[in-house]
Structures are given as C-alpha cells and as structure tokens.
Amino acid sequence: MSKYGENIKKIRSVRGLTQSQLADIIDVSRGVISSYEEGRAEPKIETIIKTAEVFQVTIDTLLKKNITVNQLSGFAIPDILTDNKQIATSSGNEEFAKFFPSGLIILEASKVNENIYCTGNDLIFGLKDEATKNKLFVIELYNESIIGRVTQITDEFIFLNRSKILIKDIKRTIKVIGIYQPFKTVSPLENRLMLLEKRLKKIEEAIESDWSDI
Template sequence: MSFFGRNIKKIRGVKGLSQKSFAELFDLKRPTLGAYEEGRSEPKIETIIKIANYFSISIDSMLTSDLTVNELLRFKEDLILDDSVYTKESFVNIPYVSEKNIESYCKHYNNPSFLNDLSIISIPVEIGKTFRAFTVTNLEMTDHDKGLYPKDIVIAEKVKEEDFESYGNGEVVIAVLEKEIILRKIYFISDKVVFKAEHKNIDEKIFSKTDIKELWQAKYTFIKRLPEIGDEVENKLLFLEKELLKLKNRG
C-alpha cells in the first residue's frame, strides 16, 4: 500500500467516511478508491491535488510520509472525529466547458470519459439535477451596460429532449449544436427553433429542432467583474465629486 493509499484511508477514518461517501466527494468510483487504498492502482495527479487541497494537506506530505491522526487534525481543524457535531454541506460538482474546449465539447458531449476530464466547479445548488457550466464568449446577450459579458460563466440545468415540445419560449438557454454552442433566448416555432440575441444589432439564428444535441437552461451566473452597487444617480454624483476634488487639488 502506498503512502497515498494509507493516508486517504486514515483521512476516511478521521472523518468517519465510508469508501462510497469519500469516493463521491471526488467523483471517483468506490472500487477505484479501494484500489488506491490497497496500492493496486495509482491516482492521476489531478485527483491527488484535489484531495490534498480539499483537506489542506500538502501534496508532498500525502505522497511521501505516513501521516498520523494528530497531523491530520492539525492540518485542518474541522477534521473532527465526531460527525454528530459537524454537518458538511453538500456541493454539486459541475463539469466546466471553457472557451478552449467548446469545439471538443460539441464532438464529445455524450462521452463519459471526456466529461470526466473536464474541469469542475463546485457550488451549493440543488442536488439530483444535471448541471453544466459554460463560458460566455461574445456580446450577444448584452444590452448597453447590462447582460452577460465574455468570460462570465453560466451555470445551466439540462433540459430533457422529451420536454422540448412543452418548453417555454423566451428562456435563456445554452444549445449545443454540431459545430457551435449558442447562448441566447430560445423560441420554438413549429419544427424550427429560433435563437434571439439580447443585442439589438445581432440577427437571430434559425435551426431545426433535430439540430439540437443538448439544451441547457441558464440558472446561475458567475460574473468576472464587480457589479455596480447602490443607486445609479448616487454613483454618478460621487464620481463628479471625486473629479471636482481632483481639479481643486490641482489648483
């Protein structure tokens, strides 16, 4: 058994986690975790990093030393022995489709191995539903200074194919097509589907329903900027005051 295998087994003991519970935390299969603990298999470096970071343990310590229970408790104070006084919040691990792998996702969207290799975003959303995270790559869903901007991340819930017919119009969705991923408002018209941008100067796109490989309804967003806080007029007055103060100081 490797140091890594022994150490994750000790972590489970300290936390009172079964192999199944521990494996689910890191998107592993229980037999795979068992193989790690018994030294029959070695994990990917991504798995090692994920587990080490989660428990605030250095990678070097995980791989090269036989950690004691006291050391594990010292690494992170909330590693406690009594689960009855500690309730861990469950987070959903969501595969993240970045700007760099959009083309690959269109080809391999239903390939489990490809999906397992995607980066993961963990957030406290409703468990039991299927989510995907997509990067905004253009200004199509902007209206003046409002809307979704490039580098923002949209968390979307999967829409089942059998629900397409009853799906409401005007919803903001991510549609996966053969060669592109579209983020727009959707409208179903007979056997066609129309995608409308929020930006008034961008034409709509029209496809057949059968062109849609996957459909995801936008639910949450991570924005890559600090939103304006407070009243717009008040913010402008504060800005003017600062500019007047600068002019006064120069005089």
C-alpha cells in the first residue's frame, strides 16, 4: 500500500484544508478523500499527478515517503531554485528574487483574493504564460488578482475554479509554479511537529547505527 493517504492527510493539516476543500482541488468527492486517508482505496494515476502538481511534491515522495512538515511549510520549487541555501530563511521579496531566474514573478498572497491554495503570508512564484486548462494560475484584472485552477476556456471567458472571467478584462495570466510559506509564519503546532520529526529521525539513525554494530 502506498503512502498517499497518510501524505494527503498531512497536506490537509499543514495547509488548513478540509476533506471537501482538498476534494475540490483534485476533482474527487469528499468520500473518496476519506477512503484514501483511511487506507480503503488507492488513487488513480491522474489524481496522483494532480496532487503532486498542485502541492509541488514529487510523485515518488507522495507515494513512497513520509512527507515532512518542512517540505510543506517552506518548500523549494523543483528545477527553479539555485544551490544557495539562504532561500529557506529569506523573508523579503528582494532577497528571494536574487536567487531565481530573471523571468520569475513573485507575488504576495495577500495581494490576491483569499483562497484555498495559500494564506496571506505566502509568496506565489510564477511565470507569465497563457492560461492552460487544469493548471494553477493567477489572473490579474484591472482592479484585483485571483488565484485558482483553470477549469474551462472559451473564446470569451476563462473559468477559474467557479469564477467566470471575461478574457478582455484580463491584464495578464501568470502560471503558478509554486507557493512558498515563510518559516517565520509556522504555527506552534507545526513547529512542534517539526521538532518531533527531527527527534524521530535521530532515533531512527541511532537504531540503524546500533544494528550495524551487531
């Protein structure tokens, strides 16, 4: 059995999502999410791919490893980050920007409408791009910015989750490649979980060391 159920439960906990909200994000029912978390069912490949894409984790990690709070609270964006480790502790946009390609757009989540994908303290990383169905996008209008998954595109409209947006009103579309939640915003509960994970890792290493000496 895969680690998928355990991992989506941790994702929900860290990101503050209900089962219904997660179900809406990955296009399944709330009951299906419950069956995954309780180990009564395994997800389809399209569900696995969508989950990995939205929450920026690899499929291998999602299925075979225990996702850590660190990965979900302040994760790196695959193939975009440089080797400079300061990115994990920087807090200002200018500090972040110098570690990324010049074409990268950094938006503060507080400047887009409140949504289930991020909180007000998060930073949204994106690239200017044409809207593509099933991808996570920030749509900038003349007087507001909203974030969501493109569910439908017609000659006149883009449907962002349940929002119907006139194409002529769109200033630009930004393809979201990741969302970074600064470590300084980690809640006391998340901090305790991270400490527990570190302790468990040390215990596991100690046990492995003892076995190797036998």
